[in-house]
C-alpha cells in the first residue's frame with residue numbers, strides 16, 4: 001500500500017479532491033492531513049471525510065524535529081503540499097529527497113516566491129496582461145517554488161477574466177491534473 005501525507009493551510013478543496021480520487025484505490029491511501037492553521041477549513045473536510053488530521057504551530061515546525069518524527073512514523077511514499085503556505089524546513093527536505101511535491105497556481109518560474117500564493121498570484125497574472133496562465137507541480141527544495149518541475153498545464157486568459165475567474169480556471173486544472181500526477185509518481189516509485 002502506497003501512503004500519501006497531505007499538507008494544507010486553508011480551504012483544502014484540493015485535499016478533498018485528492019482524497020476522493022484515491023478513496024476506492026486499494027493500492028493507495030491518504031493517511032493524514034497536516035495543517036499549520038487551527039481554524040483551516042481543511043480540518044472540517046477531514047472530519048467529514050474521516051481522515052486523520054494534525055495541527056502544528058510555527059515553533060514545532062521550524063525549531064523542533066517534531067514534524068520530522070511524525071512524518072517518519074507515517075512512512076509516506078509521497079508528501080503532497082496542496083495549498084500549504086509555509087516554507088518547508090531543511091530537515092524535512094533532506095530527510096525526504098524527491099518525496100515532497102507542491103502545486104503552484106501559475107506557470108513557474110513566473111509568479112513564484114514568497115508572498116505569491118492564492119489570489120495574490122491571480123491578481124498579479126491579471127495585471128500582467130499575460131494571455132495564458134496555468135499550474136505547476138514540482139518537487140520541493142529549500143527555496144519557495146524552485147524545485148524541479150514535474151508537470152505544467154495551461155489555460156487561456158480572456159480579456160473579460162477577473163482574478164476570481166482566473167482562480168476558478170486554475171482550480172479546474174488542479175482538480176484534473178494533481179491527482180493524476182500523484183498517481184503516476186506513486187506508480188513509478
Ligand code: GAR
Nearest residue numbers: 011012013014083103104105117118
Ligand atoms: C491552490 O490554488 C494552490 O495552487 C495554491 O493555493 C490554493 C489552495 O486551494 N497554492 C499556492 O498558492 C502555493 N504557493 P485549496 O485550499 O482550495 O486547495
